[in-house]
Amino acid sequence: MQNPYLPYPVRIDQIITETEDKNLKTFKFVFLNPQDEAKYAYKAGQFGELSIPGKGEIPIGIASSPVEKGFVMFTVNKAGLVTNHLHNMKVGDVMGIRGPLGNWYPWEKLEGKNILIVGGGFAFTTLRSSIVYMLDPANRSKFGTIDVVYGARSPGMLLYKQELIEWEKRDDINMHITVDRTDDPDWKYNVGFVPPITEQKAPQGDENTYAIVCGPPIMIKFTQPVLEKLGYAHDHIIMSLENRMKCGFGMCGRCNIGKEFVCKDGPVFTLDQINMTPREY
Amino acid sequence: MKVLKIDKKDWAGGIQKAHKAYRLYGPVQVKDKGFSEFQALGPDAMPDMTATDTRLSPKSIAFPPQEVMMVFTTDENSELCNQMQVPQKDYAPRAIIGIRPYDAAAFLLVKKNFDTPEYRDPYWCDAYEACTFIGLAVNTPSALDFSTSTKSGPFDENGLDVLLVDTGNHYLAKILTDKGAAFAKSAAWETEAGAAGEKQIAELKASAEKQIRATVAFDNIQRQSIMSLYEADFWEEVAFACINCGTCTYVCPTCWCFDIQDETHAKCGKRMKTWDSCMYPLFTIHTTGHNPRGTKVQRVRQRFMHKLKYFLDKYEDGIMCVGCGRCIRSCPVNIDIRKVCDIMNSYSAGADTCALKK
Ligand SMILES: Cc1cc2nc3c(=O)[nH]c(=O)nc-3n(C[C@H](O)[C@H](O)[C@H](O)COP(=O)(O)OP(=O)(O)OC[C@H]3O[C@@H](n4cnc5c(N)ncnc54)[C@H](O)[C@@H]3O)c2cc1C
Ligand code: SF4
Ligand code: SF4
Ligand code: FES
Numbered sequence: 001m002q003n004p005y006l007p008y009p010v011r012i013d014q015i016i017t018e019t020e021d022k023n024l025k026t027f028k029f030v031f032l033n034p035q036d037e038a039k040y041a042y043k044a045g046q047f048g049e050l051s052i053p054g055k056g057e058i059p060i061g062i063a064s065s066p067v068e069k070g071f072v073m074f075t076v077n078k079a080g081l082v083t084n085h086l087h088n089m090k091v092g093d094v095m096g097i098r099g100p101l102g103n104w105y106p107w108e109k110l111e112g113k114n115i116l117i118v119g120g121g122f123a124f125t126t127l128r129s130s131i132v133y134m135l136d137p138a139n140r141s142k143f144g145t146i147d148v149v150y151g152a153r154s155p156g157m158l159l160y161k162q163e164l165i166e167w168e169k170r171d172d173i174n175m176h177i178t179v180d181r182t183d184d185p186d187w188k189y190n191v192g193f194v195p196p197i198t199e200q201k202a203p204q205g206d207e208n209t210y211a212i213v214c215g216p217p218i219m220i221k222f223t224q225p226v227l228e229k230l231g232y233a234h235d236h237i238i239m240s241l242e243n244r245m246k247c248g249f250g251m252c253g254r255c256n257i258g259k260e261f262v263c264k265d266g267p268v269f270t271l272d273q274i275n276m277t278p279r280e281y
Numbered sequence: 282m283k284v285l286k287i288d289k290k291d292w293a294g295g296i297q298k299a300h301k302a303y304r305l306y307g308p309v310q311v312k313d314k315g316f317s318e319f320q321a322l323g324p325d326a327m328p329d330m331t332a333t334d335t336r337l338s339p340k341s342i343a344f345p346p347q348e349v350m351m352v353f354t355t356d357e358n359s360e361l362c363n364q365m366q367v368p369q370k371d372y373a374p375r376a377i378i379g380i381r382p383y384d385a386a387a388f389l390l391v392k393k394n395f396d397t398p399e400y401r402d403p404y405w406c407d408a409y410e411a412c413t414f415i416g417l418a419v420n421t422p423s424a425l426d427f428s429t430s431t432k433s434g435p436f437d438e439n440g441l442d443v444l445l446v447d448t449g450n451h452y453l454a455k456i457l458t459d460k461g462a463a464f465a466k467s468a469a470w471e472t473e474a475g476a477a478g479e480k481q482i483a484e485l486k487a488s489a490e491k492q493i494r495a496t497v498a499f500d501n502i503q504r505q506s507i508m509s510l511y512e513a514d515f516w517e518e519v520a521f522a523c524i525n526c527g528t529c530t531y532v533c534p535t536c537w538c539f540d541i542q543d544e545t546h547a548k549c550g551k552r553m554k555t556w557d558s559c560m561y562p563l564f565t566i567h568t569t570g571h572n573p574r575g576t577k578v579q580r581v582r583q584r585f586m587h588k589l590k591y592f593l594d595k596y597e598d599g600i601m602c603v604g605c606g607r608c609i610r611s612c613p614v615n616i617d618i619r620k621v622c623d624i625m626n627s628y629s630a631g632a633d634t635c636a637l638k639k
Contacts, residue, residue, distance in 0.1 A: 001401045009364045053353040054545040080568045094363045246541045249400045253538035259591035278511045280573040
C-alpha cells in the first residue's frame with residue numbers, strides 16, 4: 001500500500017479568476033509523473049488535499065469531472081494561510097495534491113433517477129463535476145430529468161459562467177440560475193435566494209427523484225423545509241459536509257460527526273444519515 | 282507455549298546479549314522526578330523492572346510526539362523544488378522490555394485506527410511491526426487499575442510476544458509468539474520451567490486479578506443509541522471541573538489524534554506528524570471561525586463518547602480504553618473515566634434523572 005500522506009507532484013497549468021471580487025480562482029493541475037493521473041481516478045463528489053510545502057494542506061472538492069482527462073481542477077476561495085498563498089502562485093509552479101479522498105455522490109444508486117441539484121456560492125465545485133459527468137454523451141441516457149438551481153450573490157459571483165450559458169441553451173438540462181440581487185438590466189435569469197427559487201422551479205420529489213444540495217449553512221437550513229414540502233424524503237436528500245481536516249482518510253481524529261468521519265465515511269451523506277449523528281459540523 | 286525460567290542473577294547478562302540484536306526500550310526512572318518513562322536504552326542501560334507504572338504510556342515508540350513524515354526544499358533551483366520526499370527511517374528490530382499488559386493491549390486498539398483495509402499509516406505500522414513486546418505482568422495492581430473490565434488484565438497476553446512474571450528471585454518468561462521465541466534466543470534464555478512454572482503463573486495471575494477492585498460496565502452503553510447518549514443531560518455536570526488541559530489525552534495509551542504541521546528553516550522544510558488533542562478548540566475550528574466543538578462541554582463529551590461509545594459501535598470489539606488508570610491519576614481536577622462510564626451506563630433516555638436527584 002502506498003504512503004497516503006505523500007502528495008503527487010503537480011504543476012499549475014492554468015489559473016482562471018472566476019469571480020468579480022477575485023476571491024475565487026480555478027487551478028488546473030497536470031501531474032509531473034504522467035502515470036500518477038491513473039492513480040488519481042476519482043468520482044464526482046470526492047475531494048483532494050492541495051499541498052503546499054511549508055504552508056500546509058487544505059481539503060478542496062474536485063471541480064473537474066471524471067470524464068475530463070489530462071488534468072484535475074479545483075476552485076479555491078481565498079480564506080486563510082494556504083488559500084492566500086495558493087492565490088499568489090503562478091502558472092508553472094510545482095506543488096502537491098493528495099487523493100482522491102472521501103466518498104462520492106451515490107452514482108450507482110442515482111442511475112435511472114431524476115436529479116435535482118441545488119447549489120449556492122462557491123460550493124458549486126463538485127456539483128459542476130457532477131453535471132459535466134451526467135451530461136457526457138456516454139452518461140446522459142443513464143439519468144432522467146436534470147434540474148439545477150444555482151445561486152450566487154450577484155452575476156459577477158457565479159462560477160463557470162461560460163459553461164452555465166452553454167447549459168442554459170441545452171434542452172436536456174433545466175437550469176434555474178439565480179442571484180440575490182442585480183442592477184444589470186440585461187440579466188435574463190432569476191433574482192432571489194436559492195430556497196424560494198427552488199420552491200418555484202424544482203420538480204416534485206418522489207421515489208425516483210433525488211436532490212443533491214451543497215451550499216453555505218444558511219442556504220441549507222432554508223432549503224431543507226422547501227425540499228420536504230416538495231415531497232423529498234430524507235433519504236432522497238444528499239448533502240456534502242465540511243469540517244476542518246488534516247489527514248483526509250480517517251486517522252487524525254478531528255473531523256468526526258459521531259462515529260463517522262466526514263473525510264472518509266463522507267463528505268457525502270443523506271439527510272437521513274445526518275439525522276442519526278451528532279451535528280458537529 | 283513454553284515457559285522459561287530466568288534467574289535474576291542472569292537477567293542483566295541476557296539483556297546485554299539482546300542489545301546486540303535489538304534496539305531496546307524500557308522504563309527508566311526520570312532523575313529527581315519521581316516517575317519513570319519508556320526510553321530507548323543505551324548500550325549499558327537496564328530497564329527499571331521495579332517501576333510500577335510510567336507516567337506516559339509507551340505509545341510514543343510507534344507514535345512519537347513529533348515525527349518527520351516528509352522533507353522538502355523550496356529552492357527553485359532544485360529539481361525537487363516543492364516535491365515531498367520520505368526520509369530514510371530506521372525500522373531495525375526493537376524490543377520493548379517491561380511493557381505492561383494493558384499498554385500492549387492498547388497497541389492493538391490503536392492498530393485499528395492506523396492499519397485499515399483501505400489505508401495504512403506507514404509510520405505507525407512500520408514502527409509497530411519492528412517491535413517485539415516483552416511484557417511484565419502486574420503482580421500488584423494499583424487502585425486505579427481497572428484493566429480486567431476492558432479487553433486486558435494484569436496478566437493478559439493479548440498483544441505480547443513474551444509475558445514475564447516476577448516471582449522474586451526469578452522471572453518466568455512465557456513465550457507467546459515466534460517473535461518472542463527469537464528474543465528469548467537472543468537473550469540466551471533457555472532453562473525450561475515446566476509445569477511448575479505454569480502453575481506459579483496461574484496462581485500469581487489469580488491473586489493479581491483478585492486485587493483489582495475497580496470495574497466498569499458498558500453493556501447498557503452498547504444498547505443505547507448514539508444520539509440518546511449524546512443528548513443526555515449529564516454532560517454539563519461531567520465537564521464542569523475540566524480545564525481542558527489535554528493531559529488525559531497525552532498520557533493515554535489509546536489516544537491517537539494528531540496534527541500535521543510544516544516547519545521550514547530557510548529553504549529546507551519538513552512535514553511533521555504531531556500529537557494533538559480533542560480537548561483543544563483549535564482541533565476542530567473552521568477557517569470561517571465556526572467551531573463544531575467550540576465549547577468545553579462539547580469537547581469533554583467528544584472524548585468520552587469516542588472512547589466509550591463511537592469506538593464500541595464502530596468496531597464492535599470493546600471500548601477504546603484499556604483501564605490503565607493514567608488519566609485518572611494525572612487529571613488535575615480528578616475527573617474519573619470510571620465514574621463517567623458509570624453515568625453513561627446507568628443512563629436511560631426518557632428516564633426522569635432530575636427526579637432521581639431530588
Ligand atoms: C470536503 C471539503 C471540501 C472543500 N471544498 C472546497 C472548495 O471546493 N473550495 C474552497 O474554496 N474551499 C473548500 N473547502 C474549504 C477549505 O478547505 C478551507 O477554506 C481551507 O482549508 C482554508 O485553508 P486556509 O489555509 O486558507 O485557512 P487557515 O485557517 O489559515 O488554515 C491554514 C492551515 O493551517 C491549519 N491551521 C490553521 N490554523 C491553525 C492553528 N491555529 N493550528 C494548527 N493548524 C492551523 C489549517 O487546518 C490549514 O491546514 C472544503 C472543505 C472540505 C472539508
Ligand atoms: S486531564 Fe482532566 S482537566 Fe485536563 S483535559 Fe483531561 S479531564 Fe479535563
Ligand atoms: S482512557 Fe484513561 S484509563 Fe483508559 S486507557 Fe486511556 S489513560 Fe488509561
Ligand atoms: S481529516 Fe483526519 S480524520 Fe478526518
